[in-house]
Amino acid sequence: MSTLGFCDLTISYDGDCAVKSFNNLVNSGEWLCLIGPNGAGKSSVLRAAAGLVNYSGSVAIDQKEIPTTSAKWRAQNIAYVPQTPVMPDDMTVHEYVLLGRNPYIKHFASESTHDKQVINNVLTRLDLTRFAKRMVGTLSGGERQRIVIARALAQEAPVLLLDEPTAALDIGHQQQALELVDNLRREQGLTVVSAMHDLTLAGLYADRLVLMHQGVCVASGNAQSVLRSETLAEFYGVSARVHHETDGTVVVIPQRSTSN
Amino acid sequence: MSLTADDVTQRAGTRVATWFTASFALLIIAVLVGTMIGPAGPQWWRVPFELADRLPLISINSGVSAEQWNIVWQIRMPRVVLAALVGAMLSVAGASYQGVFRNPLVDPYLLGVAAGAGLGATVVFSLKRQTTQNWLIDPLPLAAFAGALVAVLATYLVGTAFGKTRSSTTLVLAGIAVTSLATAVQTFVLQRNNDVVRQVYSWILGRLSSATWADVRLILPYVVFSSTVLMMHRRLLDVMRVGDDEATALGTNIRRVRLVVVLAATLGTAAAVAVSGLIGFVGIIVPHTVRLLAGASYRRVLPLSILLGAVFLVLADIPSRVLANPAETPIGVVTAFFGAPFFLILLRTRKN
Numbered sequence: 037m038s039t040l041g042f043c044d045l046t047i048s049y050d051g052d053c054a055v056k057s058f059n060n061l062v063n064s065g066e067w068l069c070l071i072g073p074n075g076a077g078k079s080s081v082l083r084a085a086a087g088l089v090n091y092s093g094s095v096a097i098d099q100k101e102i103p104t105t106s107a108k109w110r111a112q113n114i115a116y117v118p119q120t121p122v123m124p125d126d127m128t129v130h131e132y133v134l135l136g137r138n139p140y141i142k143h144f145a146s147e148s149t150h151d152k153q154v155i156n157n158v159l160t161r162l163d164l165t166r167f168a169k170r171m172v173g174t175l176s177g178g179e180r181q182r183i184v185i186a187r188a189l190a191q192e193a194p195v196l197l198l199d200e201p202t203a204a205l206d207i208g209h210q211q212q213a214l215e216l217v218d219n220l221r222r223e224q225g226l227t228v229v230s231a232m233h234d235l236t237l238a239g240l241y242a243d244r245l246v247l248m249h250q251g252v253c254v255a256s257g258n259a260q261s262v263l264r265s266e267t268l269a270e271f272y273g274v275s276a277r278v279h280h281e282t283d284g285t286v287v288v289i290p291q292r293s294t295s296n
Numbered sequence: 297m298s299l300t301a302d303d304v305t306q307r308a309g310t311r312v313a314t315w316f317t318a319s320f321a322l323l324i325i326a327v328l329v330g331t332m333i334g335p336a337g338p339q340w341w342r343v344p345f346e347l348a349d350r351l352p353l354i355s356i357n358s359g360v361s362a363e364q365w366n367i368v369w370q371i372r373m374p375r376v377v378l379a380a381l382v383g384a385m386l387s388v389a390g391a392s393y394q395g396v397f398r399n400p401l402v403d404p405y406l407l408g409v410a411a412g413a414g415l416g417a418t419v420v421f422s423l424k425r426q427t428t429q430n431w432l433i434d435p436l437p438l439a440a441f442a443g444a445l446v447a448v449l450a451t452y453l454v455g456t457a458f459g460k461t462r463s464s465t466t467l468v469l470a471g472i473a474v475t476s477l478a479t480a481v482q483t484f485v486l487q488r489n490n491d492v493v494r495q496v497y498s499w500i501l502g503r504l505s506s507a508t509w510a511d512v513r514l515i516l517p518y519v520v521f522s523s524t525v526l527m528m529h530r531r532l533l534d535v536m537r538v539g540d541d542e543a544t545a546l547g548t549n550i551r552r553v554r555l556v557v558v559l560a561a562t563l564g565t566a567a568a569v570a571v572s573g574l575i576g577f578v579g580i581i582v583p584h585t586v587r588l589l590a591g592a593s594y595r596r597v598l599p600l601s602i603l604l605g606a607v608f609l610v611l612a613d614i615p616s617r618v619l620a621n622p623a624e625t626p627i628g629v630v631t632a633f634f635g636a637p638f639f640l641i642l643l644r645t646r647k648n
Contacts, residue, residue: 086545111547122539126592131534138535139547144528146595191546 037225038113038194039064040085044093047080047251054080055251057093064194067221067228069242071235071262073272076248078231079119082197085229086116097195111139115188119200121180125173129183132172133158136190158189162216178209185216196221198230202237210234214241239263239286247271259286315590319603323380326610330376333614335621337367375507378515378571379613379627380606382504383578385519385568387605389561390579391586391597392526395533396554397464403579404565407471407558408447411478413569416443418482418496422489436499437514437570443478444566450474452558464540464554502575502628504613515567522564523602529557533594575609575628577635582608585638588645 045058055077062068070078084091087102087110094101097113115136123132136158137151159165162182167175175183181201188196198217202210218241221228232238238245239259247255247262249271255262263286265278279287331347332340338360345358346365360368389404397406405411416439455470486493532553535543543550568575582605583597590596609627612634616627 083541088541088544107544107549108547111545114545116542116545118541118545122537122542124537124592126587127534127537128591128593131593132538135535135538135546141531143532146531 037064038098038227040114040195040227040229041096041099042081042085042093043096045081045084045091045095046093047077047084047089047091049089053251055084055091055248058248058251058253060246060253060256062195062227062229064227065221065225066244067218067230067242069238069245070229070231070248071233071238071245072248075250077251078248079199080251081248082116082199082229082231085114085195085197086110087114088116108139111191111193113193114195114197115191115193116197117184117188117199117201119203121184123172123180123184125171127172128169129164129172129175130155130159130168132183133164133186133190136187139191154192155190158186162186162189177204177206178212181205181209181213182216185213185220189220194225195227195229198228200231200233202232202234210237217241235263235268235288236286239288260284263288312590312596315596315600316603319600319607322607323603323610326607327376327380330379330610330614331368331372334367334372334617337372338364343368370509374509374512375504375613376610377512378507379504379609381512381515381519382568382572382575383582383605383607383609383612384602385515385523385564385605386575386578387582387601387608388523388526388598389565389568391583391594391601392529392533392557392561393579394583395536395594395597396557397468398536398539399468400584401580402468403577404561405574405576405579406468407451407562408474408478409444409562409565409569410574411475411482412447413440413444413566414496414500414574415447415478415482415485416440417499417573418485418492419443421492421495421499422485437511441566441570444569445562447474447478448558448562448566452555498626499573500628501626502573502631503624504572504627505617505624507571511571515571518564518567522560522567525560526557526564527598527602529553529560530594530598533557533598537592537594573628575631577631577638578605578609581631581635581638 040062042058042060045055046053047055058077058081060068070081072078080089083089085095087104087107096102102110102113133155134147134151137147137154140151141147159168162185164182164186167179167183172180172183181204196217201213201217205213214237217228220226230242242259244257245259245262246253247267254271255267260280263278265276268274268276268278268288275291277289277291279289281287328344328347332343338346342358342360345356346360346368348354349356349358386404390402393402393404393406394400417436420436420439451467451471451474454474455467486496532548535546535548536550536553538546540550583601586597586600586604590600609631612630613627616625616630619625
């Protein structure tokens, strides 16, 4: 139930500018997808919002700027799912999801009954209760992805950041994971920002696409307007056919540049 | 198969309770056995009766003479208690170090504690113990303690000054550098004072033989303070297990947690080293045994490491006093003798 605003966000690593004056307002309940070639700055934007890199400019929740000092406040409002989460093999699923309550627990306190209640609800909702005492290391890729999303949900944050949520999944599990996020977004009014490489999937799920190139936002809008073969050729250097279905779906099909 | 999350936590709770009860019982048994066995003193089976006799409201005639009781209470008991404190401290410090550095193979001596304490002790030995022997306060533990703290402080300053990233690798590398430096200085000092090599050597191997109640009083506050601080961080150490980035994204100030945990663990370790020398392997074996038995969550690893660390060192001290009777086998030799094979087995099971 919250908007996420980026104002003049600039990120540099050792003097190299990774993101230049990124401005955007993600509406409450909207799914924004960042696309762009490797190194375009998609992950950097997400990492800045999660408080993992230094930046200038501001990131705001409901127009309220996030102070860079309050990691707890940030974590109560923004849940971040990295591209390859660190998942300790010898941690139970229950313990892992419980970590999502960290922003609500005082430094030296332990979980309250309310925290445990939240975990039980999340596990039930994602149909993970039967996994609760399994070790994380014994789970399949698709199950792991659900566990990570469960941990993010346990944060009860209105904004969910997903960095390449489908990178390690097969086509069926990609769809499952994205459907899950989409359902949760609709049920709970989550604001979702994801970085994705699969342009067809990005167009399928996101309300709005933002195309980034060399740290700058070069196009923004719905799938039909952003996913054009000229645009893709210009910024990805790819030769692709873009097929517009009658129902509004946009399909990106890579092409061999020469026919031999 | 309808198992709710509540059932799961409840079951896990019962299992944990079992482990705690078992460890506590083991500790009592270890302490009893530790006070019963020794070269001089009363017959071993009389000791429990005498101890029970000392409890309020109980009167048993154990047939232990006052002189024999003195051996039990003034010689064996402080040694057992000191072993328990040192074992508990090294284990909980080792477990905490493994947590903040996310590396299962680090021990509490990682950041230069051992080398710093060794250097401090070497300096005191070289200043001719005869002159310091009659000082009001024995400078040996103080010098070892100070050396350990200075070494870790140097490691921390160097490690954080050059490492701009959040990575803990720089800190570990700085620890290696400081350790080498301190060892080099120690070797240099030893070269110039050949006569104390033997004393320094036996100090480095660790000893509990000269334990008195004064030693116990000396380290008790440090052990209590630093294990309390570490125990307060047990939940945060679990959060740290998902790595620096995700722990930060979950709202943890990882730099502060790492600093406080390292300082607390170092303080306790330095105190333990100051009275007992360098007892190796305890800080690795015990936490890993606990992980294999009761799971890897620090909520269980830390408290169980305290209990089982105490048990382990009290038990390891028994062969060290009877094996080469009447001489002492250094306790560091005993722990390493059991520790090295254990370590290999651990590596093997990890690989599978």
